[in-house]
Amino acid sequence: MKRYKLAPSILAADFTKLGEQIKRVDEAGADYIHIDVMDGSFVPSISFGMPVIQSIRPVTNRVFDVHLMIDEPIRYVKEFKNAGADILTVHAEACTHLNRTIMAIKELGMKASVSLNPATPLSVLEYVLPELDMVLIMSVNPGFGGQKFISSSLNKISQLRKIIEEQQLDVDIQVDGGIHLKNVEAVVKAGANVIVAGTAVFSSDIESNVHGFYEVFQNV
Numbered sequence: 001m002k003r004y005k006l007a008p009s010i011l012a013a014d015f016t017k018l019g020e021q022i023k024r025v026d027e028a029g030a031d032y033i034h035i036d037v038m039d040g041s042f043v044p045s046i047s048f049g050m051p052v053i054q055s056i057r058p059v060t061n062r063v064f065d066v067h068l069m070i071d072e073p074i075r076y077v078k079e080f081k082n083a084g085a086d087i088l089t090v091h092a093e094a095c096t097h098l099n100r101t102i103m104a105i106k107e108l109g110m111k112a113s114v115s116l117n118p119a120t121p122l123s124v125l126e127y128v129l130p131e132l133d134m135v136l137i138m139s140v141n142p143g144f145g146g147q148k149f150i151s152s153s154l155n156k157i158s159q160l161r162k163i164i165e166e167q168q169l170d171v172d173i174q175v176d177g178g179i180h181l182k183n184v185e186a187v188v189k190a191g192a193n194v195i196v197a198g199t200a201v202f203s204s205d206i207e208s209n210v211h212g213f214y215e216v217f218q219n220v
């Protein structure tokens with residue numbers, strides 16, 4: 001089993017102190033920085049894009065895990081690489097040519113990941129799974145932080161873990177949305193190994209929240 005990783009979502013950070021709060025999650029030991037890009041079309045909300053990613057890139061050496069909630073992300077793959085992305089996640093629902101989009105990400109030397117909305121079946125991954133570094137299972141409908149975890153995601157995660165094991169693939173399972181210290185154990189036990197948390201990291205004491213997640217990971 002892979003080591004469990006925490007990916008704090010900066011969507012929940014205090015934007016007046018963004019650099020400082022990224023440093024704090026880095027120093028507390030978080031593996032990835034999860035960066036939610038929203039276009040107001042694929043999802044209702046608009047967040048931020050390349051200029052923000054570029055400006056926070058010098059703040060940390062941690063992996064920039066960029067979650068693109070945008071239509072036809074193939075249009076911007078190169079720009080996100082240039083801004084500093086290490087992992088690029090695209091939504092299967094947002095790509096007309098999913099295979100081509102994955103190949104474009106990999107050709108630029110980034111890790112490729114595909115995300116599925118809660119209502120999207122795992123079957124859409126059938127012909128692309130061996131090409132992927134990670135699959136992101138959304139446990140809320142994408143577009144906003146602070147939503148309630150959708151519990152049917154647990155079954156989806158365990159089914160995906162089974163498929164990955166059967167095919168002996170090296171693919172991470174990331175889960176995103178509504179995860180906090182009280183439900184993370186169930187998510188990890190279902191088979192996830194990369195956990196996104198926004199509200200549960202950036203509300204109150206950032207350091208103790210990050211340590212709390214790693215403590216759960218150690219005891220699973």
Ligand SMILES: O=C(CO)[C@@H](O)[C@H](O)COP(=O)(O)O
Pocket residue numbers: 009011012034036067069140141142143144145146147176177178179196197198199200
């Ligand atoms: O991609 C998204 C939302 O669309 C997430 O990454 C959220 O930012 C996670 O926030 P919490 O649910 O943990 O508050």
Ligand SMILES: [Fe+2]
Pocket residue numbers: 009034035036067176196
């Ligand atoms: Fe996200």
